[in-house]
Amino acid sequence: DSGVTQTPKHLITATGQRVTLRCSPRSGDLSVYWYQQSLDQGLQFLIHYYNGEERAKGNILERFSAQQFPDLHSELNLSSLELGDSALYFCASSPDPRGGGETQYFGPGTRLLVL
């Protein structure tokens, strides 16, 4: 158990809908990263937050947004969903503020299926 939790584990929704994925980092970790893993695109870095501030954006679509709250949990919002958004979404946490923290601890992922 990495100490990182993600909810929900599975999500099935329809095209055009909006969903919110939640991530709680390990206690004390200030950095949260979001990744998307799909068959087409492989593993992609989406966004990095450190202590509530956005640090960097990777290949994140404009339809997607994220936030890190004062209690350090993070939410990834996906809107106007398309079939191609079906993927496994991972979050990871790290005590390191830099990109690709010294050690990243991954959550179990949220599997999103858009029908």
Add this chain to the structure above:
Amino acid sequence: AQKVTQAQTEISVVEKEDVTLDCVYETRDTTYYLFWYKQPPSGELVFLIRRNSFDEQNEISGRYSWNFQKSTSSFNFTITASQVVDSAVYFCALSDLLVVGRDDKIIFGKGTRLHILP
């Protein structure tokens, strides 16, 4: 542009054999991080190692070892005396950030699927 290439899509070896997974990267930055991650069949991602570009020393952790060579832009991963539990997809990645405050991005290779046959 940054790029990570894992040319080996899939490898199968018999248990107890040694196996090396190749990773070649491209970057214009002089300071960067390289990573390896493991994704077993259960699907979770496991962070294995981070190496910064200043440190070319090889690293060994149990049966795992990593060979970083800046001259060939490679960061190869070797498993010695492989075991069935090593069966997984392994990803190599590159991050160009070493300084807080700069934009940081993490670029992944497409992964190498490793089968360890009993």
